[in-house]
Amino acid sequence: MxxxxxxxxxxxxxxxGFGKASRAAGRPKATLSRRVTELEEALSLxxxxxxxxxxxxxxxxxALFERTYALLSELDDTAAVIASGGGTPRGRLRISAPLLFSQIAMGRIAAEFALRYPEIQLEVTTDDREVDMIEEGYDLVIRVNPKTNxxxxxxxxxxDRLVVAASPRFVRLNEGEIVRAVMRGAGGGNGWTVIKDGGRSHIAFEPILRLSSPIMVRDAVRAGVGAAALPYSLISQDIAAGHLIHWGDVDLPPTALWTLYPTRRLLxxxxxxxxxxxxxxFPQGTxxxxxAFMTA
Known part of the structure; x- marks a missing residue:
């Protein structure tokens, strides 16, 4: 081939497209078209x-592009490392990260990385959708509980783990009462099973407010409108300061943040x-x- x-x-x-590729590479459009036609004829595809x-x-x-893009990128990276004597990493690095993690941590992480590797041009975009890494040109994506790919x-x-919390001003009159809840988005059921002090209990709730962002939910809970299930990392400082009361940990598996990249033998x-x-x-990843990173 x-x-x-x-x-x-x-x-x-x-x-x-041929025109965009021609302008980007400074190559004649006709040459690119001829080369691609020759490749199609050679492959009979x-x-x-x-x-x-x-x-x-x-x-x-x-299917061919997904394989060749990764392999040719790997060859370019290897050549760059060899040319630089295997020294400091350099070049452009594009990362897609979820909204909440970007808001609470990614700015500082990116800044510390940029200071450590000044020859890398880091670009971080925020997106909760499942981006197409190859087609959209990302080198790395960070995702919450990603699907198998x-x-x-x-x-x-x-x-991270979910905990149920509320403002001290929001008082539960009785242990079994239905409480007012602030929810993120649609759905969410009608109750939380929580663990506290080694025991389990059920908290029935009625959604009275729905917001699209965990930070908005946290701010509403701080104001005393109701209780909510929120990431522990987002409200740990409020709990420690007494601004929010910890009712218990939601009895669900932890939320996992993953780094994902195309399958390659060499990164x-x-x-x-x-x-x-x-x-x-994050050496322990808890x-x-x-x-602690957010409050440092």
Whole structure:
């Protein structure tokens, strides 16, 4: 297989068209088109659906792009490391991270990383959706309890737990009463099973307020409108200061934050450096560690 043709195909697929790829690489559009056609003929496959002013990867083309993009990126990274004598990681690193983690921790994590690796151009975007790493050009994504994806590998680096809390001004008159609750988004059931002092109890609730962000929920609970289940790391300081009362830990598995990246035999030096930075920042990966990081 012609490696140059494969590289040109990957360039066109990455930029979403021959014209955009031509401008990005400073290569003639006709040359790129000819190389891709030659590759299609060699493989006896149609890699792009061409129509009007747009092109779209076929199913076979997408499968090839996902493999070649990772492999060619790996070759570029390896060549860069060799050229620099295996020294300091450098280049662009794009990361997608969930909203809450970005708001409470990612700014400081990114700043400390940038100070440590000044030759890496770090770009962090916030998104709770499941991004397409290859098509959208991300090197690493951070996700909460991600679904299994055969094309990605990774590890959990942090775990947080949900706790039920309320303001001291919000008084439960009786142990079995239905309490007013502040919920994040739709759904959520009608009760929490909580663990406290080694025992389990059930707290029935009625949602009276629904908000889209955990930080909004926390602020509403601080105001005394009702109780809520929130990440421990987000409200540990309020609990310690007496601004919120801890009613118990929700009887559910911890929420896990994962780092995910495309399956490769060799990680880029930039991704490896960021993974090491996270491991050093959260060596135990507990909710208490995240809470301490936020209040440091």
């Amino acid at each position: 012609d490696l140059l043709a494969l590289a040109d195909f990957t360039l066109v697929a990455k930029h979403g 149609r890699l792009f659906e061409r129509g009007g002013r747009t092109i779209k990867l076929t199913e076979e083309g997408r 055969e094309g990605l590998v990774g590890r959990a680096f942090l775990r 880029s030096a930039r991704v490896s450096a960021f993974l090491d930075h996270l491991r050093q920042t 909710s208490e560690e995240l809470a």
